[in-house]
Amino acid sequence: MTTLNLPVQPPVRPMLAKSVASVPAQPAGDDAGPAYVYEPKWDGFRAIVYRDGDDVQIDSRNAKPMDRYFPDVVAAVREALPERCVVDGEIVIAQTPEGPTAGAAHLNFELLSQRIHPAASRVNMLAETTPAALVVFDVLALGDESLMDRPLTERLEALDGLGLKGPLVFATPRTLDAAVATEWFGSFEGAGLDGVVAKPADGVYAPNKRAMLKIKHTRTADVVLAGYRLHKTSTPEEPLLGSLLLGLWDESDDGPRLQFVGVAASFSAARRAELVAELAPLVVEPGTPAADEHPWHGWTDPANAEAGDRLPGAQSRWSSGKDLSFTPLRPERVLEVGYDHMEGSRFRHTSQFKRWRPDREPASCTYEQLEEPVSFDLAELLPGAPGTTPAP
Numbered sequence: 151m152t153t154l155n156l157p158v159q160p161p162v163r164p165m166l167a168k169s170v171a172s173v174p175a176q177p178a179g180d181d182a183g184p185a186y187v188y189e190p191k192w193d194g195f196r197a198i199v200y201r202d203g204d205d206v207q208i209d210s211r212n213a214k215p216m217d218r219y220f221p222d223v224v225a226a227v228r229e230a231l232p233e234r235c236v237v238d239g240e241i242v243i244a245q246t247p248e249g250p251t252a253g254a255a256h257l258n259f260e261l262l263s264q265r266i267h268p269a270a271s272r273v274n275m276l277a278e279t280t281p282a283a284l285v286v287f288d289v290l291a292l293g294d295e296s297l298m299d300r301p302l303t304e305r306l307e308a309l310d311g312l313g314l315k316g317p318l319v320f321a322t323p324r325t326l327d328a329a330v331a332t333e334w335f336g337s338f339e340g341a342g343l344d345g346v347v348a349k350p351a352d353g354v355y356a357p358n359k360r361a362m363l364k365i366k367h368t369r370t371a372d373v374v375l376a377g378y379r380l381h382k383t384s385t386p387e388e389p390l391l392g393s394l395l396l397g398l399w400d401e402s403d404d405g406p407r408l409q410f411v412g413v414a415a416s417f418s419a420a421r422r423a424e425l426v427a428e429l430a431p432l433v434v435e436p437g438t439p440a441a442d443e444h445p446w447h448g449w450t451d452p453a454n455a456e457a458g459d460r461l462p463g464a465q466s467r468w469s470s471g472k473d474l475s476f477t478p479l480r481p482e483r484v485l486e487v488g489y490d491h492m493e494g495s496r497f498r499h500t501s502q503f504k505r506w507r508p509d510r511e512p513a514s515c516t517y518e519q520l521e522e523p524v525s526f527d528l529a530e531l532l533p534g535a536p537g538t539t540p541a542p
Contacts, residue, residue, distance in 0.1 A: 154202040158236045158291040158298060161213035162198050163358035165238070165288075167347055170363045173332045174348050184351045187302060188331035189324045190531070191344040191364055192285055193257050193498070194242035197223075199284065201231050208241075216241075219265045222277040223284050226318035237309075238288035238355075239322075243280055244528050244537035254527035255538040257342030259493050281536040286314055287322040290355055298355040305355070317534035326351075339367055339491060340526035367490045369521055370504060373398055374512045376408060376446060376481040377462065378429065381422055390422040391429075395462045395476055396487065396501065397445070399516045406513075408445035410462045412497035414487050432479040444478045484510040492520065 154160070177185050196211040206224045208217040217224050223241055231237065245258040261280050267273055289308045290298050297305050306324070314321040325331055335346045345366035353361055373396040381392035393415035397408040417425065434440045441447060446461050462476055487501035495517070529538035 152205050152207070154200050154205060154207065156200060156202055156234060156236060156291055157294055157296040158200075160198070160200055160207060160209055162209070162236070162290065163213060164196050164198055164211050165356050165362060166358065166360045167362035167364035168360040170348075170365055173328050173335060173346055173365050174363060175328050176326065184326045186328070186348040186363075187306065187324055187326060187351050188328065188334070189287055189322050189347045189349065190334055190338050191347045191366070192240040192242055192322070193259055193342055193344040194240040194262055194285070197239055197241050197284065198290070199227055199231070199237050199239060199286075201227055201233065201235050203233055204228060218270070219267070219273055220277070220282055221274060222281045222318070226284060230312075230314060230319035232292060232312065234291075234293055235289065236291040237286045238290060239284050239286040241282050241284055242532075243282050244532060244535050245280070246529075246537060246539055254341065254525050255529045256340070256526075257528060258537075259342075259498065281318065283316070283532060283535045284319045285322050285532070286312075286319065287324075288355065298357075301352045301354065302349055303351050316532060317536065320532055320535070323531060335365060335367075337524055337526050338531070339523040341528040341531065343531075344490070367523075368488055369490070370486055370488050371398075371501075371520060372484050372486050372507050372510050372515050373411060373501075374408060374481045374515050375429075375432075375479060375483045375485055376410075376444070377476045377478045378425070379413075379476045380426075384422075388423065389426045390419065391417065391425040392422070393500075394425075394485070394503070395446075396485075396497075397481065397515075399513060400495075401516075408481060409495055409517075410446065411495065412489070412499075412501050414485070414501045414503040416500070416502060429479060432482060434478040434480060440480065441478065445481060446478060481512050484508070484512055484515055491523070 174186055197216060198209045200207040206217060206227050208220060208223065210216050220241060242257050243262045244255050245261060246255040247253050265273060265276055286309060289305050292308055297308060309321055331346050345364060348363040350361065375394055376397045377395040379392045381390040384390040393413040395413055396411050398411050399406045400409045434444050484507040486504040486507050488504055489497045489501045491498050532538055
């Protein structure tokens with residue numbers, strides 16, 4: 151590994167945030183200075199970026215190297231950042247839909263995830279066809295000086311001095327006005343952003359500490375339970391449920407289809423055992439007519455994915471080698487879950503079990519119930535970034 155001659159040495163774990171319900175207000179009074187700096191919460195890969203001349207190292211939030219997956223970002227860092235620096239930011243990919251789904255540019259996490267691939271040829275092809283951008287929101291070192299013990303306001307002055315305006319490396323927008331931040335919270339979701347972050351204006355950089363506040367979108371949906379996976383600690387003698395597999399009905403030319411939308415997985419050990427017993431009457435036995443009629447019976451067939459069906463168990467770069475089999479259940483039970491936002495036709499993150507809904511019919515659980523965020527064009531935040539205008 152290359153030795154970097156920098157005042158801040160890797161690995162640095164990024165500063166983290168804890169969740170709060172709403173955008174915190176600034177202190178009242180003419181003499182009170184700002185307590186917070188507000189920024190959009192980007193939905194990408196967190197990155198600590200080190201540059202020492204031509205040597206560039208990009209570490210993930212877990213201090214794992216990512217530069218091999220983002221040669222386009224490495225090249226952009228050499229062009230846009232000072233010769234010797236360390237910055238904190240987010241790697242994102244923008245996309246402007248075309249054709250029937252044409253609309254405003256937005257972040258696309260699925261395209262970003264495709265970069266984590268073992269084949270360099272695949273990574274290089276994706277870097278050419280769907281370039282990534284780096285959004286910088288903090289400066290940890292500049293030249294021979296570490297800024298980590300400086301207050302955020304001083305680090306942001308250093309960031310402003312870098313003049314990062316794209317098209318591949320940007321400084322994040324920010325405001326000191328809580329009302330503006332609240333407006334951002336409502337509008338930026340339409341571009342695929344994750345919420346708002348409030349950072350202590352006088353705070354030093356605190357690696358791996360939850361020293362910031364994050365305000366994320368929370369919503370609920372009624373979904374169909376159609377299967378479960380066992381927990382990694384489950385045994386034949388003591389079966390434990392790992393995750394509930396959730397679906398929503400979607401209309402197609404061939405009739406309604408139950409699309410896999412995500413999982414609910416946060417349960418105590420005792421509750422995991424209870425759920426296995428509780429759901430036993432709904433289990434669909436292999437080789438029975440009910441198994442052939444289950445809406446996800448073809449989950450191992452790649453042709454279903456090509457046809458646009460979302461089924462649980464599809465192999466990906468994240469799941470290679472994992473057992474993705476599941477226990478199918480008769481899709482007769484409805485539960486309410488909490489979620490933050492959608493990524494295409496699925497929940498972006500693991501949802502949270504709220505309660506059973508015996509009063510709801512499974513057939514009534516469709517995509518129509520989901521709240522649609524107001525559209526917002528990402529090009530207003532990242533002007534000129536790749537993917538913010540339709541391809542010619």
